[in-house]
Amino acid sequence: MIGEMAQNDNPTQLTQSSVSDLQVTTEPTATYAAPAFSPLYQQIKGLILKSLQGGEWKPGEAIPSEMDLAVRYRVSQGTVRKAIDELAADNLLVRRQGKGTFVDTHAEKHAQYRFLKLVPDSGDQSSEGPADRQITECKRIRVTAEIAKLLNLRTGDPVWQAQRVLSFSGVPTILEDIWLPAAPFKGLTAERLADYHGSMYALFETEFGVRMVRAVEKIRALPANLLNSSLLKIEQNTPLLSVERVAYTYNDMPMELRRGYYLTDTHHYRNELN
Secondary structure, eight states: OHHHHHHOSSTTSOOHHHHHHOOOOOOOOOOOOOOOOOOHHHHHHHHHHHHHHTTSSOTTOBOOOHHHHHHHHTSOHHHHHHHHHHHHHTTSEEEETTTEEEEOOTTSGGGTTSSOOEEESSSOHHHHOOOEEEEEEEEEEEOOHHHHHHTTOOTTOEEEEEEEEEEETTEEEEEEEEEEETGGGTTOOHHHHHHOOSOHHHHHHHHHOOOOOEEEEEEEEEEOOHHHHHHHTOOTTOEEEEEEEEEEEGGGEEEEEEEEEEOOSSEEEOOOOO
């Protein structure tokens, strides 16, 4: 066969006899997913987010200037600016005129009520003042299958279960049941929850290094049961607004399940949609 190919005027053509002599082995062809394309500013956004997640810049701290970040990532200042604009829109960063860009924090006054949408019928949250908080329990338990699914845990994993009542002008208005993964919140006690003068999310940031960056809520109306009515000091079957919230830290990792029961005699749920 080799001799026939050598004598052929066109070495790129095989004779019929040579074709019949060839043995062809067909290997499976590997298929590879084409790399997903993302705009350059989105890639820079991801790098900044990775630094935030890694704790390079803490909540409340300033991040490097746009010019310094442009040098660091070898891109234009405009690309960095667009990435920062998106992170600011996501409430991860906040711009301060003449001061720079800072990591947003729940400890700031403007963010204290970021996830609490219950407002008084007259006035606003700031005019009403902070709620009086009563921590009724804080204990370590084994998580049920239902709660484990929402927190991306395994049934039986340890969690903290806390309960508190928020009162405005001396009137119990909100009852909250809260579940937290045990490991990130090691050392949590009812005393630490009660003694901290600020929002619970600010406490998670400053004392446990866990920053909640977004939340998903489910809202429905239901009648107060025996326990709810007792803690809120209302009649059983009084209408309540039930708000189930799952709060997430970076990388969409669920870190808290909170079930709130809101009395809406003098308050209403207010949400702005852009």
